[in-house]
Amino acid sequence: MSAFIIDGKSIAKRIKEELRPKVLGLAEQGKQPGLAVVIVGDNSASRVYVNMKKKACSELGIYSEEHALPATIRQDQLLDLIRDLNRNPRIHGILVQLPLPDHLDEQLVIETIDPAKDVDGFHPMSVGKLMIGLPGFPPCTPAGVMELIKTTGISLSGKECVVIGRSNIVGKPQAILLLRENGTVTICHSKTENLAEVCRRADVLIAAVGRPEMITGEMIKPGAIVIDVGMNRKPDGKLVGDVHFESACSVAGWITPVPGGVGPMTIAMLMKNTVQSANERA
Numbered sequence: 573m574s575a576f577i578i579d580g581k582s583i584a585k586r587i588k589e590e591l592r593p594k595v596l597g598l599a600e601q602g603k604q605p606g607l608a609v610v611i612v613g614d615n616s617a618s619r620v621y622v623n624m625k626k627k628a629c630s631e632l633g634i635y636s637e638e639h640a641l642p643a644t645i646r647q648d649q650l651l652d653l654i655r656d657l658n659r660n661p662r663i664h665g666i667l668v669q670l671p672l673p674d675h676l677d678e679q680l681v682i683e684t685i686d687p688a689k690d691v692d693g694f695h696p697m698s699v700g701k702l703m704i705g706l707p708g709f710p711p712c713t714p715a716g717v718m719e720l721i722k723t724t725g726i727s728l729s730g731k732e733c734v735v736i737g738r739s740n741i742v743g744k745p746q747a748i749l750l751l752r753e754n755g756t757v758t759i760c761h762s763k764t765e766n767l768a769e770v771c772r773r774a775d776v777l778i779a780a781v782g783r784p785e786m787i788t789g790e791m792i793k794p795g796a797i798v799i800d801v802g803m804n805r806k807p808d809g810k811l812v813g814d815v816h817f818e819s820a821c822s823v824a825g826w827i828t829p830v831p832g833g834v835g836p837m838t839i840a841m842l843m844k845n846t847v848q849s850a851n852e853r854a
């Protein structure tokens with residue numbers, strides 16, 4: 573048996589195509605969605621991601637501006653920039669590329685972003701809204717994972733959903749989104765006892781640990797949906813997920829590849845949040 577491969581790249585493309593008429597509709601009202609991307613220092617991975625975000629914007633007719641700041645920028649200068657962007661009517665989404673250099677207080681930076689422009693969904697206000705089910709921007713990666721699961725046509729209601737990883741960016745919000753769809757949700761982490769056993773119960777297994785290929789076929793329930801959020805660069809430059817693809821493929825029912833799975837969805841959902849933000853701005 574071999575799992576059906578969920579093609580994140582083409583699903584992301586479809587979602588971006590669905591945004592196109594919305595962007596055109598806004599244009600008819602004289603509005604153009606705008607995204608500001610702030611990048612501090614020169615991390616080569618961050619550079620690649622920021623370029624992908626800018627490219628996605630230009631393909632959709634979304635205005636984007638990049639603010640590339642030196643690694644030595646002072647905290648108050650960065651906060652001033654964010655406050656300027658908060659007031660800027662061309663800008664509907666503000667994304668500060670993480671991680672930031674150590675001398676900057678990441679939490680304070682995030683809290684300075686106007687929640688109405690928090691298209692990453694990282695502001696405590698956005699997190700709180702997600703938690704209690706109020707409308708707001710869901711974080712892009714977990715929202716993208718939900719779209720991938722949706723394409724299987726399988727209802728999450730009552731299903732065993734296991735999330736491996738408890739980060740604020742993926743694991744925790746992912747669990748809340750699964751719960752919203754009536755999944756029975758378990759969050760595993762580095763202290764979890766009998767990880768393999770818990771994983772084997774999962775009808776839906778989401779790996780977001782950051783350990784290359786640690787989830788192997790023996791940890792997967794036959795027929796399960798396996799979503800790999802991991803992005804690990806091996807010494808030879810090859811990108812691998814948290815799931816050992818080959819062994820997982822022979823057990824799972826559905827699986828996402830890396831690359832070409834969750835990554836492109838993160839960008840598509842960022843575009844979606846940005847268009848929605850512009851739409852909400854009268």
Ligand SMILES: Nc1nc(=O)c2c([nH]1)NC[C@@H]1CN(c3ccc(C(=O)N[C@@H](CCC(=O)O)C(=O)O)cc3)C=[N+]21
Pocket residue numbers: 620621624667668669670671692712803811830831832833834835836837838839
């Ligand atoms: N404030 C903030 N928001 C983010 O959303 C954010 C961030 N900071 N910091 C870094 C992470 C990482 N991230 C990715 C987005 C797309 C791909 C992606 O499209 N990856 C391709 C492969 C790219 C490659 O080959 O390196 C794929 O999986 O197919 C990957 C990673 C967004 N991030």
